[in-house]
Amino acid sequence: MSVTVLLLLVTLCVQGGYGEEREEVQRPGHVSVVIVGGTGDLAKKYLWQGFFQLYINQVSSGNTFSFYGGGLSPADKATPLLFEILKAVSCSKDVSQERCALLKDQFLRLSQYRQLKTLEDYQDLAEHIKKQLQQEGMTEAGRLFYLSVPAFAYADIADKINNSCRPASGAWLRVVLEKPFGHDFRSAQVLASQLGSSLKDEEMYRIDHYLGKQVVTKILPFRIENKRFLDPIWNKQHIERVEIVLKETLDVKGRIPFYDQYGVIRDVLQNHLTEVMTLLTMRLPVNLSSSEEVLQNKLHIFSSLLPLEKNQAVIGPVPSHTNICSSANKQSCLCVSAVLAHIDQAQYEDVPILLISGKMLDERVGYARILFKNDIFCLQNHNSIHCKPKQIVFYFGHGSLQYPAILVSKNLFKPVLTDSEWKEVTEHTDVSVLGLSLSDYYVQTPTEQREAYTELISHIFAGRKNSFISTENLLASWGLWTPLLSTLSSSFPRIYPGGADNGDLLDVRLKGKDIRFNSEVVIISPDQMGSTSAGGFQVMQGKFRSADMVSAWAEELVERLAADIEELAEAAVRESGVFHLALSGGSSPLALFHRLALHHFSFPWRNTHVWMVDERCVPLTELESNFYTLHNHLLQHVRIPYYNIHPMPVQLNHRLCVEEDGGAQLYETEISKWVNGSSFHFVLLGVGYDSHTASLFPGTKVKEFGESLVALTESPVKPHQRMSLTFSAINRAQRVALLVMGKGKHELITQLSRVKDDPEKWPVTGVKPTNGRLVWYMDYDALLG
Ligand SMILES: *[C@@H]1O[C@H](CO)[C@@H](O)[C@H](O)[C@H]1NC(C)=O
Ligand SMILES: *[C@@H]1O[C@H](CO)[C@@H](O)[C@H](O)[C@H]1NC(C)=O
Numbered sequence: 001m002s003v004t005v006l007l008l009l010v011t012l013c014v015q016g017g018y019g020e021e022r023e024e025v026q027r028p029g030h031v032s033v034v035i036v037g038g039t040g041d042l043a044k045k046y047l048w049q050g051f052f053q054l055y056i057n058q059v060s061s062g063n064t065f066s067f068y069g070g071g072l073s074p075a076d077k078a079t080p081l082l083f084e085i086l087k088a089v090s091c092s093k094d095v096s097q098e099r100c101a102l103l104k105d106q107f108l109r110l111s112q113y114r115q116l117k118t119l120e121d122y123q124d125l126a127e128h129i130k131k132q133l134q135q136e137g138m139t140e141a142g143r144l145f146y147l148s149v150p151a152f153a154y155a156d157i158a159d160k161i162n163n164s165c166r167p168a169s170g171a172w173l174r175v176v177l178e179k180p181f182g183h184d185f186r187s188a189q190v191l192a193s194q195l196g197s198s199l200k201d202e203e204m205y206r207i208d209h210y211l212g213k214q215v216v217t218k219i220l221p222f223r224i225e226n227k228r229f230l231d232p233i234w235n236k237q238h239i240e241r242v243e244i245v246l247k248e249t250l251d252v253k254g255r256i257p258f259y260d261q262y263g264v265i266r267d268v269l270q271n272h273l274t275e276v277m278t279l280l281t282m283r284l285p286v287n288l289s290s291s292e293e294v295l296q297n298k299l300h301i302f303s304s305l306l307p308l309e310k311n312q313a314v315i316g317p318v319p320s321h322t323n324i325c326s327s328a329n330k331q332s333c334l335c336v337s338a339v340l341a342h343i344d345q346a347q348y349e350d351v352p353i354l355l356i357s358g359k360m361l362d363e364r365v366g367y368a369r370i371l372f373k374n375d376i377f378c379l380q381n382h383n384s385i386h387c388k389p390k391q392i393v394f395y396f397g398h399g400s401l402q403y404p405a406i407l408v409s410k411n412l413f414k415p416v417l418t419d420s421e422w423k424e425v426t427e428h429t430d431v432s433v434l435g436l437s438l439s440d441y442y443v444q445t446p447t448e449q450r451e452a453y454t455e456l457i458s459h460i461f462a463g464r465k466n467s468f469i470s471t472e473n474l475l476a477s478w479g480l481w482t483p484l485l486s487t488l489s490s491s492f493p494r495i496y497p498g499g500a501d502n503g504d505l506l507d508v509r510l511k512g513k514d515i516r517f518n519s520e521v522v523i524i525s526p527d528q529m530g531s532t533s534a535g536g537f538q539v540m541q542g543k544f545r546s547a548d549m550v551s552a553w554a555e556e557l558v559e560r561l562a563a564d565i566e567e568l569a570e571a572a573v574r575e576s577g578v579f580h581l582a583l584s585g586g587s588s589p590l591a592l593f594h595r596l597a598l599h600h601f602s603f604p605w606r607n608t609h610v611w612m613v614d615e616r617c618v619p620l621t622e623l624e625s626n627f628y629t630l631h632n633h634l635l636q637h638v639r640i641p642y643y644n645i646h647p648m649p650v651q652l653n654h655r656l657c658v659e660e661d662g663g664a665q666l667y668e669t670e671i672s673k674w675v676n677g678s679s680f681h682f683v684l685l686g687v688g689y690d691s692h693t694a695s696l697f698p699g700t701k702v703k704e705f706g707e708s709l710v711a712l713t714e715s716p717v718k719p720h721q722r723m724s725l726t727f728s729a730i731n732r733a734q735r736v737a738l739l740v741m742g743k744g745k746h747e748l749i750t751q752l753s754r755v756k757d758d759p760e761k762w763p764v765t766g767v768k769p770t771n772g773r774l775v776w777y778m779d780y781d782a783l784l785g
């Protein structure tokens, strides 16, 4: 039984039957319901059930009904489909089986499929309705069109409705629309003005199904019923923060296309969570049934919201274990977003309002929590209710509690219960909700759970516009979100490896008016964005493992690295007349060598000393030698004095890397002699699939090297013997660059984003310049996979 219809009947009674005032709005008569997209998923899952419920509630109201499922397919194909769906509707528990069967039978007989493709189809429908009214001598109450079709079709259908399906005066027309209503302010405005040419604002019902959730519809009534408790504490002196959270689990199947286009801010924050925020913070209307007043108060909140600055949002993660994200369209794959809003009103000054949503998380739950300040410090009895969080939780459903409820912690007040549709829960199961066990709360829940759509359909029928998004409301919301979305469009999501173990990677923290991810792993915050190429955000800066990171597509990345080296070289030469550069072997730096050789003609090679980071224990003239590669690809192309080149002495006394020959010590001495403080200006490192860097492999007992700058090491792959700079040498450097490129490194990067420093297991984590600076240069393939 629908709450609205009950309310409506109650109102009617109070007003003395079908009073004049009501009759204007809602005279009883025949109602035609048309679901355009009537065999689609939403219709199948919720809409027909909602209309069946409406029909049951209205059976003895004096209204009569026809139901039309409309679609593009011809009737002979779609009719059986529609009836399959209709047969599946069910009655609520209070209806007996017999009666239910009867009602269902009637409902099916009142329903039919109609092809609704061309203007003629709509004209035919109008003609059909007209004839039916005449034949049966019925007055028309109104026509309800539910557009359950993609948004791009709205304007066209609305136009057809206006042109052919308007009822005669005296009857109402209501057209219901589903989100998305545009993807930013501009597109929402365009859509609104297109619709506005066919429909009057009062004829449009924009659905935000969140506004049909029982707990959400109860927010304002709850605030009013408990006004005397809430008034003294509903302000900045008492509220610590407000959190509005919607978490979903892994199941984004079937939703990916939508997600791909819209992302979490557009999908959830701009509409559902923003609406809840306004309900929580708006001034209470004097007359709750006055849609105008409610809307005005809502709009007032929108105009008081401070603009959302870029530091007030964190976005990501890119779930690295799925292929949702195409690297070309990074914005689309933002599965988590946390945004910090503030209201510029004395009442809420500086109160943080957090809007958080994520897909693919640990649990499915939605709630709004008002956390109050608690200034009681408990020295002994920590279990006393005084010591616990003071909070009111509007629990929309799912999660640990499993049912919708309003929870007030017992250290606040006992909420009033006047609504017969709600009851108090006194039998407490052993669950904990947001840090408090259920028995620490006063809990209220609806006596009967109802689907949001069923609820909203009854509101549409009753003409209650409160639960829908007006054009003004919609544009105000986009006005708030659009600037942030455009800032974020050039920013970079964080990578999230997924899985429950990594959950705390998603924790956010508030720092003043900013919001951050708690762990500084792979975050590129928008303010660190740097753009070097004229063509937009091709090179970006951010953080990886608490160090700086530069990221771009491979080619830009290499150019950026080359430019950075050149800049540092020039600075070093200006300052001390010399630049000491230590280069790694491996394949990653080859592109860099080419770049330096072919594009950086002003590089101060004359004053540059080139050192080796590591070397394979093979003769320097062999292909496998790092030095040989370096020579081939770089040194022979630039004008560098031969005595500035410092290959590693891997071959001494006609043998390779023999401890007693002291090659490592020799190189160390050479470094100390040339390099001031043995501190290289620049060390270029790569990282292998096993996370080795230089020739420091997993399992290398790096501690045993002590203070040595150079050591002989063992590689798991041939040639096994290596000579390498140690972490002591690397970490003395003024600048260390870690170059990581290629999709193949993505998995490693994901792992590295969550491991702790452990140089023997993950050698690259040992790179921590003592006084210098580490920068990761990572291409998008490695970063995003
Ligand atoms: C609907 O169509 C009529 C003409 O058929 C037009 O005059 C009117 O402006 C349209 N829009 C509304 C909201 O009635
Ligand atoms: C409240 O608003 C409704 C709808 O606008 C109206 O019908 C009703 O008379 C109002 N009640 C009061 C007490 O003003």
Ligand SMILES: *[C@@H]1O[C@H](CO)[C@@H](O)[C@H](O)[C@H]1NC(C)=O
Pocket (backbone or CB within 6 Å): 576, 676, 677
């Ligand atoms: C050597 O380094 C020290 C400190 O790092 C610095 O004070 C000194 O000027 C440097 N010497 C040269 C010749 O650059």
